[in-house]
Amino acid sequence: MLRTGAAGIYFRMDRRNDVFYQTGVDSGKGTSHAERIDIVIGSGRRGQSYLYWRNGLLFELPVSYLTGIGRWINSPGYPDGQIDFGRLIVPRCLECHSTSFTLRTDRGAVRYSRPYVLGLSCEKCHGDARAHVSYQSAHPADTAGKYILNPARFSRDRQVDNCALCHSGERDPRRPPFSYRPGEKLDDYLVRPSAQDVPIPDVHGNQVELLRRSRCFRARPDLSCSTCHDVHQPQRDLGWFAQKCLACHETHQHPMADQLGERLIGWCIDCHMPNRKSKALEINTPTQRVALRFRAHAIGIYPEAAAAVLKSHGVEPPR
Numbered sequence: 001m002l003r004t005g006a007a008g009i010y011f012r013m014d015r016r017n018d019v020f021y022q023t024g025v026d027s028g029k030g031t032s033h034a035e036r037i038d039i040v041i042g043s044g045r046r047g048q049s050y051l052y053w054r055n056g057l058l059f060e061l062p063v064s065y066l067t068g069i070g071r072w073i074n075s076p077g078y079p080d081g082q083i084d085f086g087r088l089i090v091p092r093c094l095e096c097h098s099t100s101f102t103l104r105t106d107r108g109a110v111r112y113s114r115p116y117v118l119g120l121s122c123e124k125c126h127g128d129a130r131a132h133v134s135y136q137s138a139h140p141a142d143t144a145g146k147y148i149l150n151p152a153r154f155s156r157d158r159q160v161d162n163c164a165l166c167h168s169g170e171r172d173p174r175r176p177p178f179s180y181r182p183g184e185k186l187d188d189y190l191v192r193p194s195a196q197d198v199p200i201p202d203v204h205g206n207q208v209e210l211l212r213r214s215r216c217f218r219a220r221p222d223l224s225c226s227t228c229h230d231v232h233q234p235q236r237d238l239g240w241f242a243q244k245c246l247a248c249h250e251t252h253q254h255p256m257a258d259q260l261g262e263r264l265i266g267w268c269i270d271c272h273m274p275n276r277k278s279k280a281l282e283i284n285t286p287t288q289r290v291a292l293r294f295r296a297h298a299i300g301i302y303p304e305a306a307a308a309v310l311k312s313h314g315v316e317p318p319r
């Protein structure tokens, strides 16, 4: 149940015969509107949103779940106290949140249909596995591994593009959604943000543009997302990430080395990639506004963050 700030207006989430529904109720008017949860978006690490089918189109449901506070919330961008089941899901949303979707054009209007593959499977980053299997079956002697791509062999820019399809925030399209393939130049598909645009992470982050601004990235043409991330497994250990910094930086040269010693490594990420509140998006709940936090991928010197880390560990800041 999600109560809203408006008198008599609430949402009910329930399960009937193993099917989940969201119902918006306006008890003042005595009306209600229910739709089935057909598709779930998000693994739930931060939260989940829900979609329903109607006439070959997908619409967003008004209530989402936010993991951090363990509660139902108004879906991002939805004003509190309104019952709105009419938000169309655009193809670009699915391009970032699914591996593939079939888009048909029916009298000039786009329709979604089967088959579709939810979640991010290997082919989103490694290329078309089906083409690979059919080619290899027909040409068993060919060992080149056709159609399967190893992003490790891409240039740095193409490696970053492979992630920027989804991790560079909202960008205007140049070509239809779902046409980009790993290894291609993303700027041919999405308009590149100008250098003046300050990247502001919303619910979706913008790690690519932030990282591009860091001196590490600019000074080292081999630094890419994969320098620190292995996308094939969850990574939560900040000490492990700090080891990645030590591939290029030496602790004994650090201006605070004498003072911090071993502790330098443990807190490295918190001082130089602090968790920042996303400014663009605060999520409405009837009783509070919650901001999501993202790691500052603009690796740099953040004096306030460093001071806060020292303070929280009871260390006197250097003079």
Ligand code: HEC
Binding pocket: 041, 042, 043, 044, 045, 046, 047, 048, 049, 060, 064, 089, 090, 092, 093, 094, 096, 097, 165, 166, 167, 168, 169, 170, 203, 204, 205
């Ligand atoms: C540009 C690509 C892109 C578009 C467009 C996009 N998303 Fe996302 N979305 C992401 C990425 C990337 C994340 C993970 C963000 C992070 O943790 O840094 C995410 C996270 C989320 C989450 C939280 C997921 C979790 O596992 O906790 C939800 C819910 C969500 N998006 C819903 C939507 C909906 C609904 C739409 C369309 C209306 C949409 N997104 C459009 C890329 C996108």
Ligand code: HEC
Binding pocket: 120, 121, 122, 123, 124, 125, 126, 150, 151, 152, 226, 231, 232
């Ligand atoms: C989000 C993108 C993404 C997804 C999804 C993904 N990979 Fe990868 N994969 C990569 C990148 C990037 C690399 C290269 C890492 C590097 O530079 O070392 C890689 C490397 C690999 C390698 C190692 C190649 C080598 O040179 O050693 C294997 C094997 C692999 N992936 C298999 C898989 C399989 C199987 C799946 C599906 C279960 C999968 N990947 C899903 C991005 C992805």
Ligand code: HEC
Binding pocket: 041, 042, 043, 044, 045, 046, 095, 096, 097, 098, 120, 124, 125, 162, 163, 164, 165, 166, 167, 225, 226, 229, 231, 234, 235
């Ligand atoms: C097709 C869109 C897409 C592509 C391409 C993509 N990501 Fe993501 N990524 C997402 C979404 C969506 C999430 C949020 C997943 C969720 O929690 O549901 C995510 C989550 C992540 C996370 C957080 C995982 C966690 O559990 O904390 C990392 C790190 C990440 N991606 C790195 C990368 C890197 C590096 C690449 C390029 C090799 C890449 N992604 C390519 C869509 C994408």
Ligand code: HEC
Binding pocket: 215, 216, 217, 219, 220, 222, 223, 227, 241, 242, 244, 245, 246, 247, 248, 249, 268, 269, 272, 273, 299, 300, 301
């Ligand atoms: C691939 C090598 C590489 C990696 C990995 C790397 N850096 Fe850097 N970093 C550099 C280079 C090169 C510079 C620029 C040095 C210069 O210009 O003198 C730099 C600059 C910096 C600066 C100075 C920034 C400024 O704005 O003055 C800080 C702080 C920093 N790195 C911290 C980190 C941290 C923390 C990590 C790990 C999360 C990291 N770096 C990972 C290569 C790297």
Ligand code: HEC
Binding pocket: 160, 163, 164, 167, 205, 207, 208, 209, 211, 223, 224, 225, 226, 227, 228, 229, 235, 236, 237, 238, 241, 244, 269, 273, 293, 294, 295, 296, 297, 299
């Ligand atoms: C120098 C190391 C480093 C590089 C390079 C790097 N990341 Fe990260 N990333 C981190 C760390 C550290 C975290 C925080 C992990 C945690 O808190 O569990 C993180 C977290 C994330 C998350 C989770 C959401 C968030 O912002 O907290 C996503 C998504 C992500 N990175 C994507 C990317 C993408 C895409 C690239 C390339 C443009 C990239 N990262 C490059 C170190 C790095």
Ligand code: HEC
Binding pocket: 242, 245, 246, 249, 251, 253, 254, 255, 256, 260, 263, 264, 265, 266, 267, 268, 269, 271, 272, 301, 302, 303, 306, 307, 309, 310
């Ligand atoms: C307690 C916070 C804190 C920790 C922990 C920390 N740093 Fe720093 N770091 C700073 C501050 C503050 C500066 C700027 C100091 C100055 O200019 O006097 C700095 C400066 C740097 C510089 C620029 C050095 C230069 O000579 O200009 C690099 C590179 C760097 N840190 C990397 C790291 C790495 C890598 C780690 C982890 C192994 C780390 N730092 C741990 C706070 C921290």
